[in-house]
Every structure is written in C-alpha cells, then in structure tokens.
Amino acid sequence: MLKQLEDIFPKDRIKLDQESFDVYGRDWTKHIAHCPSAIVFPENTEQVQSLVKWARKNNVKLLPSGGRTGLSGAATAIDNEVVVSFEKMRAIRDFNEVDQTVVCEAGVITESLQNYAIEKGLFYPVDFAARGSSQIGGNVATNAGGIKVLRYGLTRQWVTGLKVVTGKGDILNLNQGLIKNATGYDLRHLFIGSEGTLGFVTEVIVQLLPPPKDLSVMMFGLSSLDDVLNLYKTFKFQLPLTAFEMFTDVALKHVLQNDELQKPFETDSKYYVLLELESISEGILESAMELFEECFDKGWVEDGTVSQSEAQSKMLWRLREDISEATSAYEPYKNDISVRVSHVTEFLNEMDKILIEQYADIEVVWFGHIGDGNLHINMLKPENMSSDNFIKKCKSANVEMFQMIERFKGSISAEHGLGFTKKADLEKTRSIEEIEYLRGIRKVFDPDGILSPGKMLP
Helix, strand or coil, rough: HHHHHHCCCHHHHCCCHHHHHHHHHCCEEEECCCCEEECCCCCCHHHHHHHHHHHHHHHHCEEEECCCCCCCCCCCCCCCCEEEEECCCCCCCEECCCCCEEECCCCCEEEHHHHHHHHHEECCCCCCCCHCCHHHHHHHHCCCCCCCCCHHHHHHHHHEEEEEEEEEEEEEEEECCCCCCCCCCHHHHHCCCCCCEEEEEEEEEEEEEEEECCEEEEEECCCCCHHHHHHHHHHCCCEEEEEEEECCCCCHHHHHHCCCCCCCCCCCCCCEEEEEEECCCCCCHHHHHHHHHHHHCCCHHHHHHHHCCHHHHHHHHHHCCHHHHHHHHCCEEEEEECHHHCCCCCCHHHHHHHHHHHHHHHEEEEEEEECCEEEEEEECCCCCHHHHHHHHHHHHHHHHHHHHHHCCCCCCCCCCCCCCCCHHHHHHCHHHHHHHCCCCHHHHCCCCCCCCCCCCCC
16 A cells, blocks of 8 residues: 555655654654654645545555654654655745745744744744754644743744645645734634644744844842742843743753853852843843842842853853753653743642652753743653663652642643643643543544544543
C-alpha cells in the first residue's frame, strides 16, 4: 500500500529507512517508543490534500511533523503512522506593507520569520528558546507561548488567517487576514491549539507589528517565592514589562556548569528573576532603578544587575533560556502547567514541599513564565536509578501534582499541549461535558480518525 505514495510524491520525498524514522518519527519527549511506517515531505497544499484523500480511502493514519520540539509526544508516531514533515514548505511570501502581514508556509522556522520581520522594519513577538528549530505550523498547532506572553500574548493573537486541509481532505481558507469578521464561528481558532487532530495547517497569515524600543534586562536574586510575587506586583503595575521569568538556584547551577557563562552577580540566592522592559518614554529605566532600590530596602531583593549593552542582555537571557539544554543529559521528565498568577506562590510552595519530602532522591529544576502563571517542572534522573524506576516515580509525582492543579483550577499543560503523555488526565482541566464536545468537533473534521491518532483526547 505504501507503494501508492509514489503516485503523490517523488521517490526522494518518501523515506522508509530507520535513520529517517528516528529523526522524524518522534519529538523531544524522551520516554515514548516510536514506530512510523513512512516519512513524506509535501511541497504544497495540494499534495497534502492528495495524501489525506489517499489515507482516508486506505484507512492509513497520518501524523504531522514540524520542528519536533514538543514535549508531550504529540509528534511521536506510536501507531505506524505516515509522518508528514513540512520542512520542504518554508516559503515566506506576500508581504503586505499596509496590513503588516505576511504569508508563511507551515515549515517556516520561527527564527526565520523573526529575521524576515526585522528586515522589513517590523517585529514578530512570539519567542522561545526553541526558535531556531520550531516551525510556524507546529506553533499554531500548539498555540505556542514562550517568554513574551506577558506583553504580546500567545500565537493565537498573531494569526489572522489559515489555510488548512481537514481530515476529510477539504481545503479551507479561514478568515483570510481580516481584522474584523462577524460572520459566525471563527474556525481559525479551532485549528489553533488542535495539535493536528482536525487537519493540517499548510499556510499561516501572520500579523507583524512595529519593533519594541530600547529593551533593557534586569536580573534579581531573591530568597523566597513570596518575594518573587512581591517583585512582580511592584514592577508589573508601574512599568511596560515584556517578560518576567523566574528560575531557581538549581537551574542556574546546571547552566553555569554547562556553559561558559558567568554568575550574574556575587550573591548566591535561592530564586532568580529576569525581567525585560521597554523604554517607551523617557525615564522608564530610571523608574525601574528606583523600584529596584525600593524592593531592596524592603528586603525582597538580595542583589541585582541591569544590562548595559545588547550583548549583556543576551548573556542574561541565556541564563534563563539555556536551562533546558543544560539539563538534557539527565533524561528530564518535564511538566509544564499553569495556574492563575495570584496562585503561583501557593502552588509552588505546596508542590515543592511534596517533592522534597517524598522524592528527595530526584533533583528538581523549576523555572517559569511567572507573568502568565506558566511553570516548568523538570525532574532529573539520578545516575544510579534505572529509567523504568525513574519514570515510575515521576508518574507518581504527577498524580499529586495534577490533583493539586485540579484543586487550583489550573491547567495540566500550559504550552506544550496534551499529545500522548497528558491526554489521560484531561479531566483534571476540562469537564466531562467539555471533553464530549471536543470529541464531537474532532469527529466533524476527521470522521475516520486518521489524523494524529491517540493524541490529545482520551
């Protein structure tokens, strides 16, 4: 049956070897076995449509593959799927100077779009550490967030149109770049965050904006989580922040061991906050320094530094952004969850106590986008612990964590999606009635269940 793929794709756009399966058949999730049946590389929307129609006719499962930077198994082939890689669809075109929009094919690398916007004197604000490998189609499929959600929101805010191929094989052009469109259900927003379960995104109309002015980075050392929230309230309501990030001394330790970077200042603290602010008017930085002194006098801050150049800003950002790379050798078991910003301190204190008391043999690295309530919990495998025993312990910790999230009315996945790893716990975040509606929506767009099987919905 796979031989029929040659009726749709040239032979060099079909891969059947194990090396390709290992590269394209899985995402960054470390603990799930992968088993694709083939990898294909469409070059346009029409080829994607032909593939979906073929798959429907022959009852073949399909799985979209972008940059594969996800952490929930959403891009891991677990059921002999044909993996659909979009890396040959990387055109950026149809720039509109008046609308400040551009059309991106699904395989465009996030950083490529950011650089394109800069060339046009504009700015694409969705940003995260995986910018150099993540793809726009995948960003849309997961409604990617990142480090500047506090100021600019999620991917959803910057998508004014989509071209998609549904599980029926229909091509839909959704919203077509309009800012206002009061003509019923906005199907565009159903596809944003759908993790490839309704259809394949092939083109995205992206809204750009003028670049920010004179960004400055400040980093602080603090002794308690309560002080983190105090600092947030002080700066958030008085200054134009673009980011407010927190990480622990354990996270910093791993970054400094892995990189050539230096400590931000002499004082050792338990928690670190990195904030970025825009000088939209005169006196912003002076006001920030006054607030820093105020927080220091109140005992909320132990030490701090302010970037004096773009190079120093990048160095300070690396102390936060290099955490995932610095801990990757420890086979980290990752969770990204969210609670309301006002509940961050209470949740962290309670969960940290459980981890210390019951999982003392496992090192835990915390970091997060405090400004939007998104927390990342990375449990690192001890060298002398088997992978099976490690996963067993992590899943045990998950039970308590997800029960807490349900109590706090939070989310078991803030930005990495549900994929395969979290779908069974969806009831901790969504009601049974909601889940039934989600299943019904999925059935409308993919009646045969051929897209991303086993992902997102239990």
